[in-house]
Amino acid sequence: MAVKSIKINGRMVSARAGESILEAAEDAGIHIPRLCHVEGVSDVAACRMCLVKVEGNNKFVPACMTPVEEEMIVETETPKLQEYRRMIVELLFAEGNHVCAVCVVNGNCQLQDLAIEVGMDHSRFEYRFPVRGVDLSHRLFGRDDNRCILCTRCVRVCDEIEGAHVWDVAGRGSKSRIVSGLKEPWGKVDACTECGKCVESCPTGALFFKGSAVGEMERDRDKLKFLITARQKKEWTR
Amino acid sequence: MTKIKLATVWLAGCSGCHMSFLDLDEWLFDLAEKVDVVYSPIADVKEYPEGVDVCLVEGAISNEENLEFIHQVRERTKFLISFGDCAVTANVPAMRNMLGKADHVLRRAYLELGEVTPQFPHEPGIVPELIDRVTPVHEVVPVDLYLPGCPPPAERIRAAIEPLLRGEKPVMEGREMIKFG
Amino acid sequence: MDLKELLTIAAKEEEEAKEICINCCTAAGCNAANAVELKKNLDKAVKAAGLDHKIEVQSVGCMGLCGRGPLVEIDPDNILYEQVKPDQAASIVDAVNGGETTAIQFDMEHPFFAYQFPIVTENSGRIDPERIESYIAVGGYQQLYKVLYEMTRFELINEITVSGLRGRGGAGYPTGLKWGLSAKMPGNQKYVVCNADEGDPGAFMDRSVLESDPHRLIEAMAIAGYAVGANHGYIYVRAEYPLAIKRLNKAIQQAKKYGLLGSQIFQSNFDFKVDIRIGAGAFVCGEETALIASIEGKRGAPHPRPPYPSEVGIWGCPTVINNVETYANIPVILREGGEWFANIGTEKSTGTKVFALTGKVKNSGLIEVPMGMTIREIVEEMGGGATVGSTIKAVQTGGPSGGCIPASKLDTPVDYESLQELGTIMGSGGMIVVDSETNMVDFAKFFMEFCRDESCGKCIPCRAGTVQMYEILQKIAEKRATQADLHILETLAPMVKETSLCGLGQSAPNPVLSTLRFFREEYLELIESSHNGKVPVSAERIDKS
Numbered sequence: 001m002a003v004k005s006i007k008i009n010g011r012m013v014s015a016r017a018g019e020s021i022l023e024a025a026e027d028a029g030i031h032i033p034r035l036c037h038v039e040g041v042s043d044v045a046a047c048r049m050c051l052v053k054v055e056g057n058n059k060f061v062p063a064c065m066t067p068v069e070e071e072m073i074v075e076t077e078t079p080k081l082q083e084y085r086r087m088i089v090e091l092l093f094a095e096g097n098h099v100c101a102v103c104v105v106n107g108n109c110q111l112q113d114l115a116i117e118v119g120m121d122h123s124r125f126e127y128r129f130p131v132r133g134v135d136l137s138h139r140l141f142g143r144d145d146n147r148c149i150l151c152t153r154c155v156r157v158c159d160e161i162e163g164a165h166v167w168d169v170a171g172r173g174s175k176s177r178i179v180s181g182l183k184e185p186w187g188k189v190d191a192c193t194e195c196g197k198c199v200e201s202c203p204t205g206a207l208f209f210k211g212s213a214v215g216e217m218e219r220d221r222d223k224l225k226f227l228i229t230a231r232q233k234k235e236w237t238r
Numbered sequence: 239m240t241k242i243k244l245a246t247v248w249l250a251g252c253s254g255c256h257m258s259f260l261d262l263d264e265w266l267f268d269l270a271e272k273v274d275v276v277y278s279p280i281a282d283v284k285e286y287p288e289g290v291d292v293c294l295v296e297g298a299i300s301n302e303e304n305l306e307f308i309h310q311v312r313e314r315t316k317f318l319i320s321f322g323d324c325a326v327t328a329n330v331p332a333m334r335n336m337l338g339k340a341d342h343v344l345r346r347a348y349l350e351l352g353e354v355t356p357q358f359p360h361e362p363g364i365v366p367e368l369i370d371r372v373t374p375v376h377e378v379v380p381v382d383l384y385l386p387g388c389p390p391p392a393e394r395i396r397a398a399i400e401p402l403l404r405g406e407k408p409v410m411e412g413r414e415m416i417k418f419g
Numbered sequence: 420m421d422l423k424e425l426l427t428i429a430a431k432e433e434e435e436a437k438e439i440c441i442n443c444c445t446a447a448g449c450n451a452a453n454a455v456e457l458k459k460n461l462d463k464a465v466k467a468a469g470l471d472h473k474i475e476v477q478s479v480g481c482m483g484l485c486g487r488g489p490l491v492e493i494d495p496d497n498i499l500y501e502q503v504k505p506d507q508a509a510s511i512v513d514a515v516n517g518g519e520t521t522a523i524q525f526d527m528e529h530p531f532f533a534y535q536f537p538i539v540t541e542n543s544g545r546i547d548p549e550r551i552e553s554y555i556a557v558g559g560y561q562q563l564y565k566v567l568y569e570m571t572r573f574e575l576i577n578e579i580t581v582s583g584l585r586g587r588g589g590a591g592y593p594t595g596l597k598w599g600l601s602a603k604m605p606g607n608q609k610y611v612v613c614n615a616d617e618g619d620p621g622a623f624m625d626r627s628v629l630e631s632d633p634h635r636l637i638e639a640m641a642i643a644g645y646a647v648g649a650n651h652g653y654i655y656v657r658a659e660y661p662l663a664i665k666r667l668n669k670a671i672q673q674a675k676k677y678g679l680l681g682s683q684i685f686q687s688n689f690d691f692k693v694d695i696r697i698g699a700g701a702f703v704c705g706e707e708t709a710l711i712a713s714i715e716g717k718r719g720a721p722h723p724r725p726p727y728p729s730e731v732g733i734w735g736c737p738t739v740i741n742n743v744e745t746y747a748n749i750p751v752i753l754r755e756g757g758e759w760f761a762n763i764g765t766e767k768s769t770g771t772k773v774f775a776l777t778g779k780v781k782n783s784g785l786i787e788v789p790m791g792m793t794i795r796e797i798v799e800e801m802g803g804g805a806t807v808g809s810t811i812k813a814v815q816t817g818g819p820s821g822g823c824i825p826a827s828k829l830d831t832p833v834d835y836e837s838l839q840e841l842g843t844i845m846g847s848g849g850m851i852v853v854d855s856e857t858n859m860v861d862f863a864k865f866f867m868e869f870c871r872d873e874s875c876g877k878c879i880p881c882r883a884g885t886v887q888m889y890e891i892l893q894k895i896a897e898k899r900a901t902q903a904d905l906h907i908l909e910t911l912a913p914m915v916k917e918t919s920l921c922g923l924g925q926s927a928p929n930p931v932l933s934t935l936r937f938f939r940e941e942y943l944e945l946i947e948s949s950h951n952g953k954v955p956v957s958a959e960r961i962d963k964s
Contacts, residue, residue: 093327097333097336098418099327099329099330099332099333100323100388100418100419101323101329101330101388101418101419102330102333103419106419107417107419112417112418112419115416115417115418116412116413116416116417119410119411119416120416121326121384121385121386121410121415121416122320122326122327122374122376122381122384122386123327123374126373126377127327127328127332127335127373127374129332129335129336129371130336131336132336146336215419
């Protein structure tokens with residue numbers, strides 16, 4: 001196995017060839033904020049939270065999709081990156097209708113956690129208050145577009161792990177929405193196997209278990225990780 | 239030593255933040271030694287006074303009265319704190335924004351859902367008119383400190399106010415201090 | 420088909436040419452001004468005058484002076500008539516025959532034409548784009564023959580490198596390098612793509628080439644295919660260009676029929692086919708990675724580069740993507756030599772550039788000028804200056820990704836580097852003249868609205884950032900804004916620029932940054948006159964937290 005030596009925030013880190021900066025940092029105990037990344041499925045570099053500075057590159061690069069290179073020098077916490085990350089989170093809060101106080105995942109939400117992580121105490125951007133819908137047609141699950149941040153984790157998890165491809169993205173720009181089937185009510189989509197992986201993967205309360213009350217819903221975040229490890233490494237016990 | 243002039247204001251919110259403030263229990267006695275509460279929904283003062291040092295503003299800006307009042311508060315206050323999620327994010331009161339402008343909201347609430355005598359409330363000078371869009375406080379006037387939470391837990395309120403009494407700005411970081419909801 | 424046959428077609432075409440040719444533009448611009456009717460009437464008038472033996476009425480592509488269409492040119496007299504009405508057809512035929520005409524003549528010595536240097540547009544307005552013979556008659560497909568029989572792939576790529584040709588889609592990446600990279604990639608399957616998803620508001624260079632000289636593009640793509648070892652090309656053209664699509668389809672059919680596309684071209688062992696893919700109206704599909712996704716039948720969303728398409732493109736295969744204008748230069752470079760091309764223009768920006776000159780300018784249309792010409796020469800002399808009653812305030816290049824050049828900097832030469840220094844870009848060639856009547860905040864707002872609507876929605880800074888920037892610009896334009904809003908705008912713009920995933924988001928703030936740089940006072944005036952002169956409390960301090 002080829003090994004690459006890289007430097008992250010001044011620390012020497014050894015990484016496997018082909019590994020992403022994000023993985024290498026994670027193994028070394030260096031945390032890089034991320035939102036659209038979910039272990040076990042392909043990356044899309046859409047949330048821009050994991051952008052890092054690589055010496056010699058005049059643009060920030062997404063840590064999740066940038067493979068390590070020998071003698072790469074990476075900075076993950078420059079003041080500018082910290083400021084930009086906070087702005088991204090503010091943009092997300094202003095873009096949707098994220099009312100933590102009445103959300104099923106209040107206290108168990110990765111967007112909420114990220115807001116704390118980047119130090120967001122308010123949004124400098126005006127709230128958009130978009131008109132978005134809720135789909136409660138499924139027997140077990142619900143979807144609230146107001147809380148959707150379009151990370152497309154559900155899309156990828158359903159496609160790549162479950163193989164059902166129930167979810168996709170429709171529309172463009174600020175009108176983009178996650179849709180089930182051919183933009184049908186979720187409950188009417190035959191392809192859905194009711195496995196619930198999308199709900200487990202959702203960072204916010206956009207996909208939820210029906211019957212959850214405010215702040216009550218908790219996810220089994222390790223379930224997806226377990227499934228991936230099971231498949232890849234044939235480790236079938238948790 | 240002159241006491242710090244403290245005010246608390248209740249705009250479009252449920253008063254939960256004020257309840258949480260009262261949850262500070264015996265610490266309120268300590269606080270009372272250092273501050274004069276010059277204006278508050280729990281004090282019988284009619285006019286917001288001049289020269290307020292610190293003001294905790296609970297609630298979003300939802301009607302004409304809130305809008306007029308917050309400007310007055312800002313003018314007469316040195317240090318203004320957005321107190322709780324309604325003030326910081328407009329929170330639950332702003333969920334009516336998704337219904338459209340004020341007349342849509344009133345129609346929904348008083349005509350479509352009015353079961354007995356559906357009619358618009360209209361009492362000029364008594365019932366303040368709704369503004370079209372509920373906003374957080376800082377979209378209307380500048381804010382000096384943001385104290386999120388629905389409500390902010392009593393300990394968080396204390397951790398934010400205590401340094402101010404010593405003339406220091408509190409550090410608003412971490413789950414204990416800035417978690418929404 | 421072999422070279423002899425090709426030359427025979429050319430000779431026959433020459434032989435059959437009539438003494439006089441009336442060229443009537445039927446490209447989109449003139450079509451919109453009723454050129455089809457005019458062409459019919461010209462045909463009738465020639466017949467009625469009994470001059471069929473002497474005069475040919477030819478339907479041709481763009482002549483450039485689109486703002487004054489329909490255009491009719493008399494060859495070989497080199498007389499151009501502008502704004503010709505269908506009922507003036509007979510009088511034009513009269514004039515050709517020595518009589519008088521009521522049609523307005525445009526002076527061909529005018530700088531609009533005199534300053535031009537046609538390479539890309541050398542055949543535009545001169546040949547019939549719907550007849551392959553017309554292209555062959557002017558030497559068409561001879562360069563394809565030449566590379567197949569006289570040049571190795573690397574000699575060919577070297578010739579392009581020597582020419583200094585840079586991508587005309589906007590970024591200006593050296594074409595020779597791009598081809599060289601793909602050529603060296605391993606693998607049996609490679610692709611060649613022509614990006615004809617021209618989407619900048621006010622730009623129509625590529626459309627003009629497609630409508631006026633489609634065979635040139637096909638020949639160039641086949642040459643590129645030979646260079647990199649690809650046997651399959653795609654032309655990704657937007658559905659909004661129906662005439663271009665029609666002419667491309669026709670051209671492909673004709674080329675296939677003559678054996679200039681397909682298997683064993685010119686009896687060599689080189690195979691090449693071209694397919695058309697029609698874009699469904701998303702601006703972002705002009706971004707190369709989104710374009711590839713769209714060709715593959717996926718949602719047109721970009722993905723991060725590297726890897727670049729030259730290495731990993733369509734279905735994971737090495738793919739060369741060039742813009743229409745870039746391809747259109749190739750046959751001429753091979754005909755005249757890379758050195759010849761490198762001597763045109765400036766040292767770092769060689770050759771010519773086609774611009775779509777529009778906006779508040781007297782002569783609007785399409786021009787091709789050597790790189791390094793000043794913007795003043797283009798807009799004031801060629802374009803004739805601002806429309807009557809106003810003055811030029813700025814010139815915008817690069818469409819929604821570009822920026823404004825203020826009137827004080829009109830002596831800037833057009834080349835990649837000089838424009839970049841001014842905070843704008845060459846872009847694909849849109850050049851919009853802004854006059855004193857236009858407010859620059861409104862102008863920036865227009866482009867921001869465009870970017871907001873065209874953002875694909877994949878990455879957050881572009882999707883949500885353009886919305887916020889647009890709203891702030893709207894607030895400023897409506898005199899509702901404060902200094903704090905301006906501060907937020909100036910904080911957000913660089914962030915969107917530096918963190919967005921693809922070129923669309925990375926360049927979306929440019930119109931704002933550029934107008935703020937040169938026309939800041941217009942922003943400030945609107946902010947100061949906000950709220951009917953009464954400064955709201957929130958304007959007194961900037962929220963710094």
